[in-house]
Amino acid sequence: MLIKLTGGTVYDPASGIDGQQQDIYIQDGRIVAAPTDGKPVDQEYDLRGKVVMSGAIDMHTHIGGGKGNIARTLLPEDHRMDPVARTAVTRSGNGHAMPSTFVSGYRYAEMGYTAGFEPAVLPINARQAHMEMGDIPILDKGGYVMLGSDDFLLRMLTAKKDQKAVNDYVAWTLHAAKGIGIKVVNAGGISAFKFNQRKLDLDEKNSHYDVSPRQILQTLARAVKELGLTHPLHVHGCNLGVPGNVDTTLNTIQGIEGLPMHLTHIQFHSYGTEGDFKFSSGGAQIAEAINNNKNITADVGQILFGQTVTASGDNMRQHANHKFASPNKWVCMDIECDAGCGVVPFKYRDQNFVNALQWAIGLEIFLLVNDPWRIFLTTDHPNGAPFTSYPHLIRLLMDRSFRNDMLATIHPEAQKMTSLGSIDREYTFNEIAIMTRAGAARIIGLKDRGALSPGNWADITVYTENADRQAMFTKPDYVFKDGNLVVKDGEVVKVVWGTTHVVRPDFDMSIEKDLQKYFDRYLTMKLGNFKISDDEITEDGRGSITVHPLRGAA
Amino acid sequence: MTEITEVPSPFCGIGTDDLAIQVNGTTLKVTANGCAVNTPAFEQPITDTQPRVAGQPVSLETAAAKAAEILRNTHLPVFGGCATDVNGMRALLALADRSGAVVDSAAFNNARRNLLALQDSGWMNTTLAEVKNRCDVLLIVGTDLEGFAPRFFERYLWNEEAMFLSDTGSREVIYLGKAPSGNASTSPSGRKATVLPCADADLPEVTAVLSALLKGRPLQAQSVAGISIADLQSIVDKLKAAQYGVVLWGAAALAFDQAELTVQTLCSIVKDINLQGSRCSGFPLGGKEGDQTANQVCGWTTGYPARVSFARGYPEYDPYLYETQSLLNNGEADALLWVQTFNSGAVPPQTKLPIIAVGRSGMIFEKEPDVFIPVGTPGIDHPGHAYRLDNVVAIRLKKLRDSGLPSTAEVLSAIEQAL
Numbered sequence: 014m015l016i017k018l019t020g021g022t023v024y025d026p027a028s029g030i031d032g033q034q035q036d037i038y039i040q041d042g043r044i045v046a047a048p049t050d051g052k053p054v055d056q057e058y059d060l061r062g063k064v065v066m067s068g069a070i071d072m073h074t075h076i077g078g079g080k081g082n083i084a085r086t087l088l089p090e091d092h093r094m095d096p097v098a099r100t101a102v103t104r105s106g107n108g109h110a111m112p113s114t115f116v117s118g119y120r121y122a123e124m125g126y127t128a129g130f131e132p133a134v135l136p137i138n139a140r141q142a143h144m145e146m147g148d149i150p151i152l153d154k155g156g157y158v159m160l161g162s163d164d165f166l167l168r169m170l171t172a173k174k175d176q177k178a179v180n181d182y183v184a185w186t187l188h189a190a191k192g193i194g195i196k197v198v199n200a201g202g203i204s205a206f207k208f209n210q211r212k213l214d215l216d217e218k219n220s221h222y223d224v225s226p227r228q229i230l231q232t233l234a235r236a237v238k239e240l241g242l243t244h245p246l247h248v249h250g251c252n253l254g255v256p257g258n259v260d261t262t263l264n265t266i267q268g269i270e271g272l273p274m275h276l277t278h279i280q281f282h283s284y285g286t287e288g289d290f291k292f293s294s295g296g297a298q299i300a301e302a303i304n305n306n307k308n309i310t311a312d313v314g315q316i317l318f319g320q321t322v323t324a325s326g327d328n329m330r331q332h333a334n335h336k337f338a339s340p341n342k343w344v345c346m347d348i349e350c351d352a353g354c355g356v357v358p359f360k361y362r363d364q365n366f367v368n369a370l371q372w373a374i375g376l377e378i379f380l381l382v383n384d385p386w387r388i389f390l391t392t393d394h395p396n397g398a399p400f401t402s403y404p405h406l407i408r409l410l411m412d413r414s415f416r417n418d419m420l421a422t423i424h425p426e427a428q429k430m431t432s433l434g435s436i437d438r439e440y441t442f443n444e445i446a447i448m449t450r451a452g453a454a455r456i457i458g459l460k461d462r463g464a465l466s467p468g469n470w471a472d473i474t475v476y477t478e479n480a481d482r483q484a485m486f487t488k489p490d491y492v493f494k495d496g497n498l499v500v501k502d503g504e505v506v507k508v509v510w511g512t513t514h515v516v517r518p519d520f521d522m523s524i525e526k527d528l529q530k531y532f533d534r535y536l537t538m539k540l541g542n543f544k545i546s547d548d549e550i551t552e553d554g555r556g557s558i559t560v561h562p563l564r565g566a567a
Numbered sequence: 568m569t570e571i572t573e574v575p576s577p578f579c580g581i582g583t584d585d586l587a588i589q590v591n592g593t594t595l596k597v598t599a600n601g602c603a604v605n606t607p608a609f610e611q612p613i614t615d616t617q618p619r620v621a622g623q624p625v626s627l628e629t630a631a632a633k634a635a636e637i638l639r640n641t642h643l644p645v646f647g648g649c650a651t652d653v654n655g656m657r658a659l660l661a662l663a664d665r666s667g668a669v670v671d672s673a674a675f676n677n678a679r680r681n682l683l684a685l686q687d688s689g690w691m692n693t694t695l696a697e698v699k700n701r702c703d704v705l706l707i708v709g710t711d712l713e714g715f716a717p718r719f720f721e722r723y724l725w726n727e728e729a730m731f732l733s734d735t736g737s738r739e740v741i742y743l744g745k746a747p748s749g750n751a752s753t754s755p756s757g758r759k760a761t762v763l764p765c766a767d768a769d770l771p772e773v774t775a776v777l778s779a780l781l782k783g784r785p786l787q788a789q790s791v792a793g794i795s796i797a798d799l800q801s802i803v804d805k806l807k808a809a810q811y812g813v814v815l816w817g818a819a820a821l822a823f824d825q826a827e828l829t830v831q832t833l834c835s836i837v838k839d840i841n842l843q844g845s846r847c848s849g850f851p852l853g854g855k856e857g858d859q860t861a862n863q864v865c866g867w868t869t870g871y872p873a874r875v876s877f878a879r880g881y882p883e884y885d886p887y888l889y890e891t892q893s894l895l896n897n898g899e900a901d902a903l904l905w906v907q908t909f910n911s912g913a914v915p916p917q918t919k920l921p922i923i924a925v926g927r928s929g930m931i932f933e934k935e936p937d938v939f940i941p942v943g944t945p946g947i948d949h950p951g952h953a954y955r956l957d958n959v960v961a962i963r964l965k966k967l968r969d970s971g972l973p974s975t976a977e978v979l980s981a982i983e984q985a986l
Contacts, residue, residue, distance in 0.1 A: 079959050082866045089686060089884050092870040096881040105664050105881040107870035113882075114867045137696075140952065140961040144653060145867045164700075164730060207701065207811070208731075209846045221731065332691075332841070342689040347848055348959050349696040350730065356689075534728050537695040539573045542584050542963055549963065552950070553654065 014055045015040050015048065016496065021060030021475060024442050025067065027451040027464030031443040037065065039471040042496040046467040060475055063490060066446045067465050068127025068472030070453035073247075073277055073312050074394040076117055077131040077145035077156065079138045080324040080354040083344050084111040084395070087356060088322055090340075103150075103505050110321045110358075110395045118150035119505045120401055125474035125489040128153035128511065129400075130457060132196055132247060132277060133326045135159050137349040137538075139190035140545055143513065147556050151499050153462070153472075153511035157247045158192035159326055161229050162203035164350040165531055167222040176235055177521075183236040184520035185528065189544040193457060193514050193561065194244035195237050196277075198326035199251055200226035203353040206329035213329065215251050215264050226251050227268045234272040240518040241563035243458025245273035245310065250282045253330045257286040259295025266302050266309055275456065278314025278393040280375035287430075290366055294431055296377030303382050310456055311382070312389035315375035315406055316368065317398035322358045325396065331355020350535065361398070369427035373420070379410055380436045385447040386455070404486035410440040411482045459514060460561050471496040510555040517560050570598065575953075575962040577652070577946040578608040578909060580854030581716045581723070582695065582955035582962050593970050595947070602717040611911065613970055615928040615941035622935045627973060627981060634923045634938045635985035637902050642878075644668040644902040647891040647915065649873055650857040651908045652951030652964060655975030656864035659906060662983045663877050669900070670865060671891045672873035673913065674858035677819040679886050681851050682862075682872055683827035690834040691841060693813060693848035694957035699723045700730040701811035702738060706802060707760075708833060709744035709770050710817035713751035715852055720751040731810070739809075741802055743777075743794075744770050745820065763802075765792040768823050774832040777802060781839050806836075807845050817852035854956030856909045863954050863961075892916060905936075908944050908975050925978055928970075943972035 016039040023035050038045045038054075075081050085092070092107035097116045099105035106113035112120060121129060129149070134142045134156035146154040160166055160183065169179055183195060201224060202213040208220045215227050234246040250265050252258040262282040266274070276282065285293035303309050320339075325331050328345045332355060335343045339360040346354050361368040375397070382388040390407070394400040409416045413436075420434055428434070440448075454463025461469045473493040479485035488503030497509050525540065532540040550556040568591045575584035579602065586609070587599035593613050597606045618630035625633075638644055646663050649656065649672040663670045672678070684690065698705075705724065712719050729735050740752045740760035744767060752760040765773055769792035776791045780803045789796055806812040814837050821829060833849060840847035853859055865873040871884035887893075894900040895918045904923045905915035911929035915922050915936065922936035927944055945951030946964030951974070954961050973981075 082863060085866050085870045086682070086862070086872055087686060087689065089871055092884075096879075096883070098880040099664055099877075104661070104868075105877060106868065107882060111870070113870045135959075138959050140963070141863070141959075144952065144961065148657070148867060168730075207697070207846065209810075209844075338689075342685075342687060344685070344689045345691045346959070347693045347697045349694045350700055351696070534726075535696070535700055535730050537582060537699060537723070538960070538962070539584050541573055542575055546963070548950075549952075553657075 015052055017054040017057045018060050018065065018473070019057055021063045021065035023065045023465060024446040025465040026443055026447045027454070028466045037465060037473065039493065039496045042471055044465060044467050044469050044471050058491065064442060064476045064478050066474050067450045067463050068474050068492065068494065069125050069449040070457070070463055071121070071126055071129040071391065071400065072389050072453040072457055073132045073391045074129045074400055075131060075133065075324055075396070076129050076149060077154070078134060078142035080326070080356055081111055081145065083354070083356045084322045084324045085113070087342060087344060088358060091320065091322070102508055110399050111324070114145055114148040115150060118152050122151040122492055122494070122500050122505060123503050124403060124487065125476070125492050126152065127472040127492065127494050128462065130154065130193070131156040133157070133159050133198060134190055134192055135326065135348060135352045136163070136186050136190040137351040140549065143191060143545065143550055146513065147550065147553065150508045150510060151494055153514060155193040155514035157194035157196035157244070158186055158190045159196045159198055159352050160186060160233060161197035161200045162352055164204065165528070167201065167204055167219065167224055170224045170228060170232060171222045176232065176239065178524065179232055180236045180239050181520040181524040183233065184240050184518045185524050188517055191513065191515050191545050191550065193516050194242060194247050195233060196247040196249070197230060197233055198249040198352070199253065199329055200229040202226065202251060202329045203326060206332065206353065207347050211329065211333065213251060215261055215268065230265065230269060234269055234274055238272055242516055242518065243561070243564045244456060245275045247275045247277055249277050249327060253281050253327055254334060256284045256292045258282050259285050259298055262299060263302055266306055269308070271308050273308050276309060276311040278391065278396065279311040280314045280316065280371065280378060280397070283374050283378060290426070292367055292370060294370060294374045294377060296374045297381055297432060300378050300381030303387060304384070310387045310389070312391040313375050313378055314391055314393035314397045316361050316371045317392060317402045317405065318361045318363045318368070318372065319398065320360045321395045321398055322356065323396040324354070324356045326352050326354050328353035328355040331357050349537070363423045366424045366426050369423035370430055372423065373427060373431035373433045376409060376416065376433055377431060377436070380438045385444040386452045388448060389453060389456070390448045404483045407445060407486045408481070408483035411445065413437060413439050458516065458561050512557045512559045513550055514559050514561060516563065518563060571965065571967055574967065575946065575964055576605045577953040577964055578855065579604045579716050579718070580852065580956040581719055582960060583718055583722065584962060588967055590968050593968050595967060604717060608909070609947065611929060613928045613972070615930070616972065618938070618940040620938050627940065627978070630938050630940050631978065631981040631985045634982045637921045637923060637937060638666045638982070639986060641666070641902045643894070643900050644904060645891050645894050645900040646670045646904045646906065648673045648905045648907040648913070649861040650910065650913065651860070651906055651975040652857065652945035652953055653860055653864055653961070654951060655906065655908065655945065655979070656857070656861055658976040658979035658983070660865060660868045662979050665983055665986060667878045667880070668904070669876045669878065669889045669894060670873055671889055672858060672861040673907070674856065675874045676890065678853065678858055678862060678872065680818040680821055680827045680830050683886065684831040684834055688831060688834065690849050691837050693850055694959050695723055695955070697848070698813055698850065699726055700732070702813045703732060704739045704805050704809035704812040706741045706743060706806065706812070706814045708774065708814065708816045709767055710815070710820040710852065711745050711748045712815065714748045715817055717751070725755050739805060741805070743773065743802070763794050763798055765794055767821065770821065771829045773799070774829055774836070778832050778836050781836055806840055806847055807843060809845065809847065812840065812845070812847040813850050814847065815850040815852065852956055854954060856913070857953065859954035859956065859958050863958070895920065906975060908942050925975060928972060940978050941972060942975050942978055943970055945974070948972045949974045
């Protein structure tokens, strides 16, 4: 079937198209060039006056894995307020802070998103992450595999194994856990917490391993580069949420020595210690460091006011923050000599000084980082806010007067401590399209996604322009996934199933000799039973795996 | 005849995956690393191979059509048991969503003791590999651990080497409440567990005293439930001095009223030890007959653990109202779909309502159900996934033989199609 999208105003930064009126043709799920053989169009959509972008891609969202399910189980009262009934085409479920899998897929699609990436796939919990993501309809998905507090790596570093051996282990883990990138959470800190260390600075050693976070970050960043992964090492830094951590973050940027590094939810790592409350914004310093270091990318992890739940691999920091739990219940877990997790419900309040300033710091970073290709729109769902708040966040970025109106309502001391009111910048459609589409596809390493030129998969979102950007981005007119019309007027009309994106770098299989011994001695599962096979993802008849090329091969 | 090695078990809950099993046609024999739980569960022969409607052998198609007909005419069917693998549970929830059913895992009344504590105040827990490599003090509360999982000690405490303990045999094991049924808790070097016995019903009081001692509250009593305060103080001291203490309980064994409050006390003891500067973690048992699997899959599909009603078109959770037995007793339910693929002895509860039983081959019924569809067992007749007791690790179950028995997922999907 040949579909024609006629006359829309297209924002396709990957092709350098910034608001030009043009037609798009779709055939067999992909975008194709205008037919020259007079082939008739089977279906035409008149998009004159509409805004057309590729499907949005959330490059950091907690949509699959054990900590999310703990968060769901912990908060039945949060679901009760947001039931989602079954329809002729969709399954029932529940929403708000940590929605059920089906509802996650529908609500993302209804906002024009067609892909989401789980940033904290514990290798030992990867099966669950993929099974949960396997029950998220419509979206493409993938995961960054978490290393850095796993005892095998820390033992390698203590034993001064060479970089190649580390590379082999990293690549082996990517294959076994089916990931597209490598994530570090509080490098070495999750392990240190198990040895009863309650904090770990960048150059502080793990009490058992004599290894510092800096060393772990450098080694893994090098492994990612040498293996040729497109996605840079994805780093949740040390000292999350600690006043004064802006210095840690700046030091982390310098310490990586020019290697590619992605700093995630950087808002939570941009705090100073100035002012009466000993809590201040490091937003400007962080933005300047990103502007000056081209090897660095970041997503913001914006907080928005209201009830949510924080779910993180960083059990050290989550344990430290449990006293802020609202409602007052929380979970920490130590996990399988592999990692950990902490789940703490949170209610961000605009009249709380710290929360109000966190809100402003995130926006400062968005607006002060110059290059939209290196900064990404996230709330670290659900940690800063549920993903359903993205249209509101887009309005804050695109509409200065709306932003300043909001600023005027937050805690007055926080207003004094932020430069936000003096920032005039408003994001353009093209910049939003970079941040949420073209840039996201590029940084993850997705071939044939996030762009609208012929050859790309037809993931396309169509909006009606509206001065109220929140309203506009809440309810697209049409969303196409792989060429299928899945959303019309903001509602799911058809359910399809996306693919799972992975990378498979080469490695020396002899690493399995050491791993086999390690598994038999210390772990609780046989090596052969640990590795996830392709059919575990595809056997339900809905799932599929898409392998992406390594850097330079795309 | 073939032998399959590194076979994972869905039966014992502790993720044993080193079994060797000889396959001769459809006959299985555990040749290495069996135990009193796993060996009979794997070796049970296949008896039923064909579905029945009203006791008469029929095709799967006919049985599914009859099941659909029963469900079509109901207002509140109950899907009980829920003992299956991940794909089976996915299909069960899809069918429940479609037919407006209540979904209720057979183990829920036990799991509820943990879930109520979790949903009220949370916990700090750990997993098997951390126990294996770190735990130097293990407090076992109110449960006979080796009765629950015969190989627990061998695999996770008396392992030859641990990463962070120089001698695994020097681990301290303390029983509070139930005494052990055997000697598995004695270390290979002969070190015996400390046993401080009391009746199950006294555990609320005993654990409350333990908590008070930890918080440094003054106590007048010299003993509680026959246990001296000095002995309880020594437990507190040992946990606080431990490198990595673990407090283990089995919710199923805490068979007394309001046992969730005792679970909550244990969880708060663990949290308090961490707040007082030492590391300690909780460790709840479970993982048998798909109980964790049901809660996990129901968790991501509905947001709630596996006692949920779809009657209003969306999932609602109530840990008491949607209990199978009370819905049957109160006349609220009008049909029962029973799913039990691991244990042919776990037959549907007695009821006059129409029964659709999707069960492990070999179920003997007191009253023949309206529809009986024998299904394969995950990890024997078809591949699948099951959650271990620690809830983080899903094990990949293997297919060991060609029995021709369909999976739960195939059967329930066939019923949904027939609707």
